[in-house]
Amino acid sequence: MSTRIQLSLACGDYDINQGLITGEVVPQGVDLTVVTAPSPERHFRMNRNDEFDICEFSLGSYIMAHGRGDWPVTAIPAFPHRRFRHGYIFVNTGAGIRSARDLNGRRVGIRTWQTTAGLVARGILQDDHGVDLRSITWVAQDEEDIPLQPGHGFRMERAPEGREATEMLEAGELDGLIYPELPDSIRRADPRVARLFPDTKAAEIEHVARTGFFPLMHTVVIRRAVVEAHPWLPRELLTAFEASKSLAFDRMRDPRRVSLAWFAEAMAEQHRILGDDPWAYDFARNRAGLELMIRWSHEQGMIADRFEPEDLFHPSVLADLPHYV
Numbered sequence: 001m002s003t004r005i006q007l008s009l010a011c012g013d014y015d016i017n018q019g020l021i022t023g024e025v026v027p028q029g030v031d032l033t034v035v036t037a038p039s040p041e042r043h044f045r046m047n048r049n050d051e052f053d054i055c056e057f058s059l060g061s062y063i064m065a066h067g068r069g070d071w072p073v074t075a076i077p078a079f080p081h082r083r084f085r086h087g088y089i090f091v092n093t094g095a096g097i098r099s100a101r102d103l104n105g106r107r108v109g110i111r112t113w114q115t116t117a118g119l120v121a122r123g124i125l126q127d128d129h130g131v132d133l134r135s136i137t138w139v140a141q142d143e144e145d146i147p148l149q150p151g152h153g154f155r156m157e158r159a160p161e162g163r164e165a166t167e168m169l170e171a172g173e174l175d176g177l178i179y180p181e182l183p184d185s186i187r188r189a190d191p192r193v194a195r196l197f198p199d200t201k202a203a204e205i206e207h208v209a210r211t212g213f214f215p216l217m218h219t220v221v222i223r224r225a226v227v228e229a230h231p232w233l234p235r236e237l238l239t240a241f242e243a244s245k246s247l248a249f250d251r252m253r254d255p256r257r258v259s260l261a262w263f264a265e266a267m268a269e270q271h272r273i274l275g276d277d278p279w280a281y282d283f284a285r286n287r288a289g290l291e292l293m294i295r296w297s298h299e300q301g302m303i304a305d306r307f308e309p310e311d312l313f314h315p316s317v318l319a320d321l322p323h324y325v
Contacts, residue, residue, distance in 0.1 A: 291309050
C-alpha cells in the first residue's frame with residue numbers, strides 16, 4: 001500500500017511545467033493527478049469551487065483574496081507565468097491617442113479589473129507615463145472571478161451583454177484596451193487597432209533595465225487544509241516546480257528540440273537582458289516585484305490595506321535551506 005499522499009494539481013500546459021505534467025518530476029511523498037487547463041478557466045474553477053489541491057493561479061486575484069482574508073489557501077514562490085505587458089495595451093487608431101497620457105479621460109476596455117495583466121499595465125501607465133487611472137472610464141468585458149467593487153473613485157462599467165471589449169475597440173466604442181492576450185485585430189493587422197507602444201520590445205527592455213521588474217502573472221496556491229495536514233508539502237512542491245523548470249531549460253539548449261532557426265540567439269539575448277534565471281522560483285529574488293504589485297493592488301482599490309510580501313507564502317518556503325559546503 002502506497003504511503004504517498006494523493007493530490008491534484010491544475011496548471012498551464014507550458015514548457016516549464018512539462019516535467020510535472022508528464023511525471024518526469026515527482027514531488028517527494030506525493031502522487032499527483034495533473035490537470036492542464038487554460039487561464040482564466042483554471043482560476044475560476046479553483047476560486048469558485050476549490051476543485052484542486054494545488055493550482056497555478058492569477059497573482060493579482062490571489063493578492064486580492066489574501067487581502068480580504070476569506071479564502072483558505074497559501075502559496076509557494078513559484079511563478080510559472082510571467083509576461084511583459086507594454087505590448088498588450090491597444091488603441092483605436094481613430095481616437096487621436098499618440099501617447100500614454102492621451103488615455104486620460106478616455107474609455108478603456110479590460111477583461112476584468114482584477115486580471116493580473118490589467119493590474120500590471122495600469123501600474124506601469126500610472127508610474128511611468130503619468131496616466132490618471134481615476135480619469136478613465138473602465139469598461140469590463142467579464143464578471144469578476146472574485147466579487148469586487150474598486151474603491152478610490154474609479155469609474156467602472158460593464159460591457160453590454162454579449163459584447164467583447166476587443167470588438168468594441170474596433171468599432172470605436174472604446175478608445176483603448178488592456179487585454180491579457182493579443183486581439184484578433186492585431187493578428188490580422190486591422191488598421192483600426194494598434195499598440196499604444198509601437199516598438200514594444202524596446203519599451204519593455206527599457207522598463208526592465210530601469211526597474212528590474214519582469215512582471216509576475218501567476219503563482220502556485222495550495223489549499224491550507226492540505227498544508228496543515230502535511231506541513232512538509234510546500235517545500236517539496238517548490239523543489240519540484242524548480243526541477244521541472246530546470247528540465248525545460250536544459251532541453252532548450254538542444255537545438256534539435258526547438259524548430260526555430262535563431263532560437264539559440266534568442267536564448268542568448270534573454271540571458272544578456274534578463275540574467276541567468278529570469279523565471280526565479282524563490283522569495284528573495286521576487287520580493288521587490290511582489291511589493292510593487294501589492295502597492296498597485298492597494299492603489300487600484302483591490303485591497304483595503306497593504307501588507308508584506310512574506311504574508312502571501314507559507315513560512316517554510318521564505319528562505320533557502322542551509323546546506324553543507
